[in-house]
Amino acid sequence: MIIQNKRVPRAVTTITPQRISFVGGGTDLPSFYKKYGGGVISSAINQYVYVTVKQHSPLFEEAYRLSYSKTEHAHTIDAIENSIARECLRLVKVDPPLYIATAADLPASSGLGSSSSFAVGLLNALHFLKGERVSPAQLAEEACEVEINILGNPIGKQDQYAAAFGGLNHIVFKESGRVEIDHLVLQNNLIEEIFENSLLIWTGIQRNASSILAKQNKNVEKKHASYKLLINDNKNCKELMLNPPSDFLSQFGSLLEKTWQTKKSLEGSISSKVMDEMHEQVKSLGGYGGKLSGAGGGGFFYEVVPKENHVALMQLYGKNRFLKVSYEPLGSRLLSEIF
Helix, strand or coil: CEEECCCCCCEEEEEEEEEEEEECCCCCCHHHHHHHCEEEEEEEEEEEEEEEEEECCHHHCCCEEEECCCEEEECCHHHCCCHHHHHHHHHCCCCCCEEEEEEECCCCCCCCCHHHHHHHHHHHHHHHHCCEEECHHHHHHHHHHHHHHHCCCCCCCHHHHHHHHCCEEEEEECCCCCEEEEECCCCCCHHHHHHHCEEEEECCCCCCHHHHHHHHHHCCCCCHHHHHHHHHHHHHHHHHHHCCCCCHHHHHHHHHHHHHHHHHCCCHHHCCHHHHHHHHHHHHCCCCEEEECCCCCCCEEEEECCHHHHHHHHHHHCCCCEECCCECCCCCEEEEEEC
16 A cells, blocks of 8 residues: 655655564475465564665766665666666656665675665665655565566565564465564563574675575475474474563574574585584583574574673674674664655
C-alpha cells in the first residue's frame, strides 16, 4: 500500500539496519523453502547503511551520478554499473537527473546483509522522493524482486525482511512464497542481555556470498536432512527465547554452536581451517558458542561470550577486529528530507 504525500522533497536520506541471523540461515533459499518451507530467527543491529537520493542539477549534464565505493556518471539507466541501483531505479521510477550516494558503518561482504540493506534503503529513498510512504512488507518484497527475481542472485529472502522491519523476528517462508513475520518481544530485558554478552569478531576476510550460496543451492536435495535440522533449531531457539531458563546464555550459545556445525556440513567453503581455529580459540577463552554470520566464508563471527571475558578477547584480537553491537528495534526509515 502506498500513501501519497502532497509535499515532494528534493533530497532524502534513509537509514537501514543490518542484521545478525541466529538460526535458520539457508532455509530461506527458494530452492529449499518452495518445497519444504523455511524460517530464520534474526535481529536487526545498530550498524547501518545510509542512502541519499537528491534531485541533481541539469548543469552537470548527466542523468545519474552514483557515489559508493566508486563514482559513476551515467546518461541512461542502462549505463549504470551498480546492478542493485540500476534495477531499483527501473522498479521505482523517479525522473532524472538524480544523485545517489551511499555509505555504511561496516565493510561490504561481511555477512550482515549489507547488500539487501542497501536495496531496501534505496527503494525507500526513491519512494520518499516521490512523496510516497510504503509499508515494510512492500519494501522487502520490492528488494527481493530486484535481488532475486530480476538480478537472479542465488540468495534468500531473510535479509530484505530484516532490513525493512527491524527488531527481533521469527521470519517464516511458506512454500507458496508468502513470508510471515512473528515479531518476538522478550521479557526481562533478555534481548539486551543477549547483546551485552555477545560480540562480533572480524575474520579479516571479505567474501562473495553469491558464490557460496550458488553451491548450496545445487546441493539442497542432497543435504535435505541437514536443512530439516536447521528448521528444528528455529523451534528450539524460539522456545528458549520466550521461556528462558536460568542458564539461558550457555544454552543459547550451545544452540548456535549446534546450528553452526550443521550449517558447515552444507557446503565446504562455508568455513575453513583458519576460521575453525579462530572459533575454537574464542571458546577456549570462555565463549559459549557461535557462528559465522551470513553465508559464511568470512566476514564476522558472532560469538556468545560472558561480558567479563570480553577484555581478554579484545586484547587477543585487537580493538579493530572486535565489535560490540546492540539491538535495533526499527527497520528502514527516513533520516532526513529537504524540500
